[in-house]
Amino acid sequence: MKGNKGILFVLLGAGCFGFTPIFAKLGFSFGYSLGQINIVQMIISSFLLWSLTLLKRSSFKGINKKNVPQIMVTGCFIGLTSIFYYGAMQYLPASLAIILMFQFVWIGIILEWIFSKIKPAPITILSIILILVGVFFASNLLNGDIQGLPLKGFLFGILSAFTYAGFIFLSGKVAVNVDPLTRTSLMAIGSTILVLALFMRDIPSILPLEANLLTTALGVSLFGAVLPPLFFAVGAPLVSGGIANILTSIELPVAILSASLILSEEITPLQWLGIAIILAAIALNELGSSLFRVRKQING
Template identity: 35%
Template sequence: MKYLLSVLFGAISYGVLSTIVVLAYGQGYQLGEVVGTQLLTGFILAWMLAFYTKQREQRKARTAPNAISSVTQAAAAAKALASKLTWKSRVLLMLSGMPTAITGLLYYHSLRYIPASLAIILLFQFTWISVLIQAFSKRQRPKGIMMLALIVLFGGTLLAAGIMEDGAAQFNWIGIIFGLLSAVSYSLFILFSGKAVPAVHPAYRSAWMITGGLLLVFILFPPMFLFNGLIWGQLLVFGFLLGLFGAFIPPVLFAIGVPHIGEGMAGVLGAAELPVAVTMSALILNEHVSMLQWVGVAIVLMGILLPELKRFKGRSQRTMAA
């Protein structure tokens, strides 16, 4: 249960980000300042965790009994080798962390043009985009339950976005495009991040990945807020909240919970981000979300759940047969 709750709270943390960004925009802050302070906060917190993890590992090594078996020594040596980072591995992790920074830039920029409740729905299109990317890379068409899930997701998106009620003409297409691009970027992040030096401790992986994202953002948006005094105002509060809930808490909680519950269940629990973001938009930003849109949100969640329910049913049947 604690691992399930870990992933669930990580997803909920992601759900509050869009509301914080809109509030920051309302105070006059710009995209580079918002994303820059978020990643800077996440960078500091991630490296603090990595340093703490290293110190804890060193304490365990010093307090370990001297007389240990050769098997234990070999296991410890293998673990140390797996956790050792070469510069090639560091660069690979930094490159793997850049798509998440790009996702933040695209997603937050879409919030300039469209409501937060719509932006999060567009970001969640990564579910079917990921399926298409994998199908294209493996040259296999989605079949069966996956095709049904894609159809359900598409129909739910039309309802949740309000297109069925108000038509497509009311929406700012610049925001729509950036929202969909953020979904593509997030799909690529999911595809590459899990394959980048998986043997390394999650604390070190997260620290180097967020370092890559921070470097990219600072190249695209030079951090003038560090020198003009802007960071010592409300920007610091917004940046800290975004860094805490977006760049630090979710990766740590996912690293704790996902290995124990599996990626499929993690994907299901991760869908909690969608209703949380829409609810926050309605309650705090006073965005109008109609009953039909809430139905669309529920349908989108159903589309996300369908493939995992199918796999769960298959596992249950195999267990009963055994």
């Protein structure tokens, strides 16, 4: 029963994140800048998360002068991911920006190899190769549809993958004993400070706050920064890490579907094939790694 509840909440969290492109594209269509959207988003996220933290009376146990800056720096990676991810959407179709950001999967494996000295297993290397093959098809290279698209968009997209992989890597190392909601709220403060510093010139332009900007920022905030961490905090402890990672990959098809159905972006059969290969590669890596650990325990 707990396992089913965990699966449901993890799926809800990943599914929510898949809707953020809709609101980001909506904001750009209203004429708002990357800075305006990110500033209002981060302020709303911080306010909502801290309101929940204080209402819930979450524990501040484990918080100290050393790990508070570390948590906030970790949060800066979320701020950077938001900047690069939405930045990519200014220049590229949402579906392509999503696929580029999803490269965090194999980038995270490389980071673990470099910094934690965890050498990827053969099954993991095979998964990375399959992911890259999937990207080839999903990006529609064969049809030449990416020709003429600004290089800046691709740069932002791949940077969002690196910063998101960095966030996942650090979040698994920094202050893991601190209450998840409290830690997420502190990360939001770090993200907010970073965004305000980078887009200082845009601060005067958000006042008076227009309804369209508020709607856009509230959407990306709820579906990108508030609901997913809350759902993950509830669901992730109830399922294994490998299963959680497989479940979070639902974000990719949800985001692609929302881009197709709501933003009217055309997704070709070859792109769907590429997406299926990426999802299969993630599942192969996680299930293969789990089987390897089980065998090791039996034999050891």
